[in-house]
Amino acid sequence: MNFHLGRLKLLTPSILAAVFGLSIIxxxxxxxxxxxxxxxxxxxxxxxxxxxxxxxxxxxxxxxGMKIVLLxxxxxxxxxxxxxxxxxxxxxxALVVLPFESAPLTGPVRNVKRRGIFVTVVDxxxxxxxxxxxxxxxxxxxxxxxxxxxxKERLSSGGNIVILRGIPTVIDEQRFDAFxxxxxxxxxxxxxxxxANWNRDDGFTVMQDFLARFPKIxxxxxxxxxxxxxxxQAVRQARRQDELFIVGGGGMKDIVKRVMxxxxxxxxxxxxxxxxxxxxxxxxxLKFLSNAPINGxxxxxxxxxxxxxxxxxxxxxxxx
Amino acid sequence: MPEIKITRSIDxxxxxxxxxxxxxxxxxxxVNDAFLSSGNLSNILxxxxxxxxxxxxxxxxxxxxGIDLSVGSMAAFISGxxxxxxxxxxxxxxxxxxxxxxxxxxxxxxGAAAGCINGLLTTKAKIEAxxxxxxxxxxxxxxxxxxxxxxxxxxxxxxxxxxxxxxxGTLLGVPYPVWVFLCVAIIGYVLLNKTVFGRHCFAxxxxxxxxxxxxxHVDRVKTMTYILQGICVSIATIIYVPRLGSASGxxxxxxxxxxxxxxxxxxxxxxxxxxxxxxxxxGALILTLIGNILNLxxxxxxxxxxxxxxxxxxxxVYLQRGAWRKRAPT
Numbered sequence: 001m002n003f004h005l006g007r008l009k010l011l012t013p014s015i016l017a018a019v020f021g022l023s024i025i026x027x028x029x030x031x032x033x034x035x036x037x038x039x040x041x042x043x044x045x046x047x048x049x050x051x052x053x054x055x056x057x058x059x060x061x062x063x064x065g066m067k068i069v070l071l072x073x074x075x076x077x078x079x080x081x082x083x084x085x086x087x088x089x090x091x092x093x094a095l096v097v098l099p100f101e102s103a104p105l106t107g108p109v110r111n112v113k114r115r116g117i118f119v120t121v122v123d124x125x126x127x128x129x130x131x132x133x134x135x136x137x138x139x140x141x142x143x144x145x146x147x148x149x150x151x152k153e154r155l156s157s158g159g160n161i162v163i164l165r166g167i168p169t170v171i172d173e174q175r176f177d178a179f180x181x182x183x184x185x186x187x188x189x190x191x192x193x194x195x196a197n198w199n200r201d202d203g204f205t206v207m208q209d210f211l212a213r214f215p216k217i218x219x220x221x222x223x224x225x226x227x228x229x230x231x232x233q234a235v236r237q238a239r240r241q242d243e244l245f246i247v248g249g250g251g252m253k254d255i256v257k258r259v260m261x262x263x264x265x266x267x268x269x270x271x272x273x274x275x276x277x278x279x280x281x282x283x284x285x286l287k288f289l290s291n292a293p294i295n296g297x298x299x300x301x302x303x304x305x306x307x308x309x310x311x312x313x314x315x316x317x318x319x320x
Numbered sequence: 321m322p323e324i325k326i327t328r329s330i331d332x333x334x335x336x337x338x339x340x341x342x343x344x345x346x347x348x349x350x351v352n353d354a355f356l357s358s359g360n361l362s363n364i365l366x367x368x369x370x371x372x373x374x375x376x377x378x379x380x381x382x383x384x385x386g387i388d389l390s391v392g393s394m395a396a397f398i399s400g401x402x403x404x405x406x407x408x409x410x411x412x413x414x415x416x417x418x419x420x421x422x423x424x425x426x427x428x429x430x431g432a433a434a435g436c437i438n439g440l441l442t443t444k445a446k447i448e449a450x451x452x453x454x455x456x457x458x459x460x461x462x463x464x465x466x467x468x469x470x471x472x473x474x475x476x477x478x479x480x481x482x483x484x485x486x487x488x489g490t491l492l493g494v495p496y497p498v499w500v501f502l503c504v505a506i507i508g509y510v511l512l513n514k515t516v517f518g519r520h521c522f523a524x525x526x527x528x529x530x531x532x533x534x535x536x537h538v539d540r541v542k543t544m545t546y547i548l549q550g551i552c553v554s555i556a557t558i559i560y561v562p563r564l565g566s567a568s569g570x571x572x573x574x575x576x577x578x579x580x581x582x583x584x585x586x587x588x589x590x591x592x593x594x595x596x597x598x599x600x601x602x603g604a605l606i607l608t609l610i611g612n613i614l615n616l617x618x619x620x621x622x623x624x625x626x627x628x629x630x631x632x633x634x635x636x637v638y639l640q641r642g643a644w645r646k647r648a649p650t
Binding site for chain 1: 352354355357359360363367436468469470471472474561563564566568569570571611612615616618622623625
């Protein structure tokens with residue numbers, strides 16, 4: 001398998017052995033798996049699309065009877081339409097869905113489940129429990145926590161930090177809240193936080209303004225690697241790269257490369273792998289290829305990427 | 321009596337955007353001392369140059385009664401093309417400045433061609449500009465996403481280092497993008513206000529039929545405005561690409577709306593027939609200032625940024641239209 005997981009933390013570890021230990025039997029009957037994900041509107045989602053395409057190709061090549069229909073949506077309502085199409089037109093046997101937003105898609109996914117279709121939910125949990133058969137997700141809270149821990153330790157004698165947040169969504173909230181919870185009680189002072197919408201241009205602009213506003217910044221939590229790229233340029237422009245360090249998030253190849261090369265400005269990165277879609281698709285395919293029990297929650301870890309382990313997370317061929 | 325009223329309201333139309341700009345400056349200085357620092361002011365000017373240059377092109381299109389929704393996607397697409405051209409010529413051309421000049425030339429060519437397509441589809445194929453440019457907007461947005469494989473196109477670091485001077489370099493202490501912005505504004509002003517072409521834009525925007533009967537080459541002039549818009553977009557990308565050296569599906573999102581907003585804040589009529597370049601420049605500055613001031617304060621919840629922007633944009637246009645004067649008892 002070519003997907004790269006940080007740490008696969010299973011709620012029931014025995015499942016892992018069962019899943020990966022079994023021999024895959026090619027099935028004679030045809031199955032259709034529908035995959036519905038957000039369109040590649042930012043770097044991370046680009047990585048998501050890349051891994052979804054790759055996994056589709058690999059699964060279809062390895063299992064002649066299997067058909068995978070991959071649909072990308074630009075909004076929650078478009079995704080709800082996609083789900084209807086997958087059921088009505090493509091007559092799917094299983095659904096892998098990364099909901100655009102949790103609340104608006106809970107109903108549509110429940111409707112799919114009611115038809116007796118096997119449902120795997122990825123990354124963003126639904127607002128109602130017990131709908132999905134399999135849940136695969138990264139750990140947003142852990143991403144915030146791991147980032148805060150690193151910054152707290154580096155600045156144990158105190159320091160000023162600024163935070164660049166993503167698009168105002170549940171994901172951003174979870175990361176931010178966990179970060180703040182972890183940083184509270186330490187000597188680190190959070191000067192301010194602003195939304196940089198997970199893109200480079202906003203990362204650049206917001207950081208320029210932070211630099212103009214605060215004469216002394218010791219660290220930046222950029223939360224996302226696209227934002228981090230913008231931050232790096234703004235810091236360089238202000239010639240303040242010796243004064244601070246930046247912690248991004250996601251595991252973008254450009255940032256991981258910097259970490260690998262020992263760049264002082266970006267000493268670490270925190271993983272949030274877009275390849276989790278591959279995990280979800282493989283698991284869902286197993287449902288039809290074996291009798292192994294796969295129902296349950298699969299929470300992937302958000303480990304700290306340092307110079308020592310960066311090589312394990314560096315994938316130059318991925319777009320992210 | 322009525323004559324006096326008219327002169328008054330025209331004065332206000334000219335002054336309106338400037339009043340709003342000055343008010344924002346005072347607000348900014350009040351909110352944070354860092355606002356008036358030379359670093360921050362040059363950031364604001366350099367930042368507003370992208371939207372500003374695009375908006376100058378949009379002033380022509382809108383004055384002549386058209387609209388171009390494709391500019392943001394077009395900017396992303398041209399950025400992507402420039403990056404791909406530079407990366408692929410890396411091995412073939414030794415001199416980096418020559419390489420960059422080729423990319424700049426290509427950018428202008430693509431911009432003009434893209435504008436020409438919009439213009440011809442509007443004038444020759446007789447499709448509404450709104451629909452034509454809505455279509456091309458989707459096309460360019462998809463193309464850049466496709467070119468970048470859903471991810472981000474990054475400029476080769478060696479070229480990027482040399483090219484970055486175009487964004488980060490300064491002349492007489494003022495960043496290059498600001499000089500480019502100024503030059504485009506001056507050329508735009510002369511073209512719109514001092515030439516036959518400019519007068520034709522006004523005439524067509526006021527009444528296309530009458531313009532046609534007055535022996536104005538309506539189709540040619542209108543197509544020309546879209547070509548100018550395309551060239552302006554390409555100039556904006558020429559200074560945008562060296563900033564971060566990357567382009568993705570996220571590049572230039574909503575630039576079209578920001579450009580149109582800048583044009584309208586500046587006093588150009590959305591229905592055409594009247595346009596003002598300096599107003600557009602001020603409009604672009606106002607839009608950038610709002611974002612900058614919001615970043616310099618934590619008084620307003622981040623979630624309300626959009627609301628503040630909306631209120632200021634509406635207030636600025638209200639000032640400029642002078643509707644409050646007309647209603648006031650004399």
